[in-house]
Amino acid sequence: MTAARVDTPQEPPPGGRRFRVSGDQAVRWTLYGGTLVLVVAVAFLVDWERLQSQMFRWDLVQAQFPGIVTQAARNTLIFTAFGFTGGLALGLVVALMRLSSVAPYRWAATVYVDVIRGLPALLLLIFIAFGLPIALGVRIPGTYGRGSVALAIVSSAYIAEVIRAGIEAVPKGQMEAARSLGMSRGQAMRRIVLPQAFRIIIPPMTNELVLLLKDTALISVIGVTDATKELTRFGRDGVVANANATPLVVAGLVYLALTIPMTRLAAYLERRAGASR
Amino acid sequence: MNGRLKWLSPLLIAITLTAVACNNNSDSDYSLVSSDNLTVCTDAPYEPFEFQDESGNWTGFDMDLLSEIASGLDLELDVKVVPFDGIWLLPAAGECDIVGSAMTITPDRQASTLFSDPYFDADQSLLVRAADAGTYDTLASLAERNIAVQTGTTGESYAQDNRPEGSTLISFDEPAAMFLALESGDVDAILQDLPVNGFRSTQDDAFVVTETFPTGEQYGFAVDPANTGLIEAVNEQLSGMRDSGRYDEIFQKWFGS
Numbered sequence: 001m002t003a004a005r006v007d008t009p010q011e012p013p014p015g016g017r018r019f020r021v022s023g024d025q026a027v028r029w030t031l032y033g034g035t036l037v038l039v040v041a042v043a044f045l046v047d048w049e050r051l052q053s054q055m056f057r058w059d060l061v062q063a064q065f066p067g068i069v070t071q072a073a074r075n076t077l078i079f080t081a082f083g084f085t086g087g088l089a090l091g092l093v094v095a096l097m098r099l100s101s102v103a104p105y106r107w108a109a110t111v112y113v114d115v116i117r118g119l120p121a122l123l124l125l126i127f128i129a130f131g132l133p134i135a136l137g138v139r140i141p142g143t144y145g146r147g148s149v150a151l152a153i154v155s156s157a158y159i160a161e162v163i164r165a166g167i168e169a170v171p172k173g174q175m176e177a178a179r180s181l182g183m184s185r186g187q188a189m190r191r192i193v194l195p196q197a198f199r200i201i202i203p204p205m206t207n208e209l210v211l212l213l214k215d216t217a218l219i220s221v222i223g224v225t226d227a228t229k230e231l232t233r234f235g236r237d238g239v240v241a242n243a244n245a246t247p248l249v250v251a252g253l254v255y256l257a258l259t260i261p262m263t264r265l266a267a268y269l270e271r272r273a274g275a276s277r
Numbered sequence: 278m279n280g281r282l283k284w285l286s287p288l289l290i291a292i293t294l295t296a297v298a299c300n301n302n303s304d305s306d307y308s309l310v311s312s313d314n315l316t317v318c319t320d321a322p323y324e325p326f327e328f329q330d331e332s333g334n335w336t337g338f339d340m341d342l343l344s345e346i347a348s349g350l351d352l353e354l355d356v357k358v359v360p361f362d363g364i365w366l367l368p369a370a371g372e373c374d375i376v377g378s379a380m381t382i383t384p385d386r387q388a389s390t391l392f393s394d395p396y397f398d399a400d401q402s403l404l405v406r407a408a409d410a411g412t413y414d415t416l417a418s419l420a421e422r423n424i425a426v427q428t429g430t431t432g433e434s435y436a437q438d439n440r441p442e443g444s445t446l447i448s449f450d451e452p453a454a455m456f457l458a459l460e461s462g463d464v465d466a467i468l469q470d471l472p473v474n475g476f477r478s479t480q481d482d483a484f485v486v487t488e489t490f491p492t493g494e495q496y497g498f499a500v501d502p503a504n505t506g507l508i509e510a511v512n513e514q515l516s517g518m519r520d521s522g523r524y525d526e527i528f529q530k531w532f533g534s
Contacts, residue, residue, distance in 0.1 A: 126454065126457065129458075129461075129463070130454070130457040130458060130460070130461040130463065131461075133461040133462055133463065134457075134460060134461045139461075139462070139463075143447075220428075220448075220449075220450055221449070221450050221454055222449075222454065222458075223425060223447040223448065223449045223454065223455075223458055223463065223464070224447065224448060225445050225446065225447055225448075226446070233428075233448075236362050236363075236428070236429075237362070237428060237429070237448075239362060239363045240362045240363055240428070240429040243363070243365075243366060243385065243386070243388060243389040245363075245366075
């Protein structure tokens with residue numbers, strides 16, 4: 001709908017268009033031409049044979065399967081699923097605390113978000129995996145457990161901010177109308193505000209999910225067993241074992257095979273949610 | 278001469294002179310990624326081989342040897358820190374001139390890189406918490422326990438071949454995380470190069486080395502297989518240092534006796 005609205009006024013009057021190249025069009029064609037020249041130049045400069053032998057050796061590509069899917073991609077998805085579920089639950093709580101009318105809740109949530117969001121995910125992973133047991137004797141069992149908990153904590157801070165923005169984007173009148181119908185604050189939040197907020201935040205939430213999926217690559221810093229290797233570690237170990245970069249390239253392709261459907265699905269959900277409005 | 282092209286001749290002379298000057302700069306037959314520097318790829322910190330002292334200067338056994346070699350070749354040492362996995366491929370990729378990273382010479386690695394003469398004998402070893410020294414005195418005593426190894430290292434291969442039944446190998450990116458994991462009780466032992474474990478146990482009373490495994494491993498520097506001139510120059514410097522006693526001085530500085 002927006003596309004149609006923008007395009008209409010730019011349509012030139014019939015007849016005049018064939019003979020006149022507007023300044024905009026000249027710039028556009030120059031850009032197309034320049035890009036083409038650049039692509040051709042790169043294609044000629046690249047040593048394709050060397051590139052293939054170093055980065056895409058077919059026998060090594062085949063050797064990555066099925067392990068890279070049944071083991072590495074599976075682990076990446078397990079970490080992502082646990083991390084995102086935990087992050088969503090924790091993030092929702094933190095977001096509601098930030099919007100609470102009770103001041104200490106707000107303060108605690110603000111400090112939490114600021115600290116977690118201000119630290120690199122890599123450091124948080126190390127603190128959670130090794131700092132907690134050394135300082136407090138708290139040990140989260142297993143690589144799956146520690147990795148997922150750490151990723152959940154990292155993502156919760158970002159997710160909390162996304163959810164808060166979503167809730168604040170729902171017009172105040174919705175809450176007031178629900179309250180005037182006799183719903184309690186909690187009921188109105190659950191039944192009226194949150195469903196609308198979640199529809200608004202589908203795009204930024206997809207972002208968080210994709211970022212989280214890629215952050216699973218950091219887990220190898222806290223140590224992984226053969227069984228818990230995710231995609232990046234799997235690819236890097238393949239590079240070492242074969243003295244060739246092909247396994248990393250394959251790992252990259254598998255990442256894309258995971259993330260692109262994810263973003264496409266989100267785009268579909270977004271369209272559907274927009275249509276039902 | 279055609280008058281219109283007269284301006285060309287000074288330009289040509291200038292270009293020729295520059296080219297000659299560049300050639301002169303490296304009077305021997307090796308190539309460098311940056312002409313006045315010996316650029317080293319290393320996975321630091323890896324005490325006592327490569328790390329930075331309090332004031333940020335590179336030090337350690339490898340770094341001391343390499344800076345001697347660099348100054349022998351009239352070059353400045355330039356250090357580039359990279360992860361260890363696949364480090365021996367980097368000179369051929371144009372990342373650096375030479376790898377100096379406590380790297381064991383293995384036939385696998387030799388297939389894709391050119392090693393210098395060996396400069397250090399390294400065995401593998403087991404590091405445990407001092408409190409557990411009695412319990413985990415051998416590799417065999419670690420059945421059903423977690424053992425830390427660094428990914429892509431010869432220690433990892435040794436552990437894979439010799440670990441006791443039921444033990445779990447946990448592979449880490451770097452020793453710093455392995456020491457933290459041992460400290461936190463996440464693993465019960467670290468299996469890696471003896472000099473690294475040994476140096477840590479002299480710095481930190483909490484850890485002790487309980488077993489060593491003679492493996493006949495030797496460290497070497499590594500360069501691009503095409504850069505034979507550089508490896509010859511490096512080997513020449515190394516043997517010069519052994520003859521002059523400088524090698525022994527550096528060795529004693531880091532490993533005593």
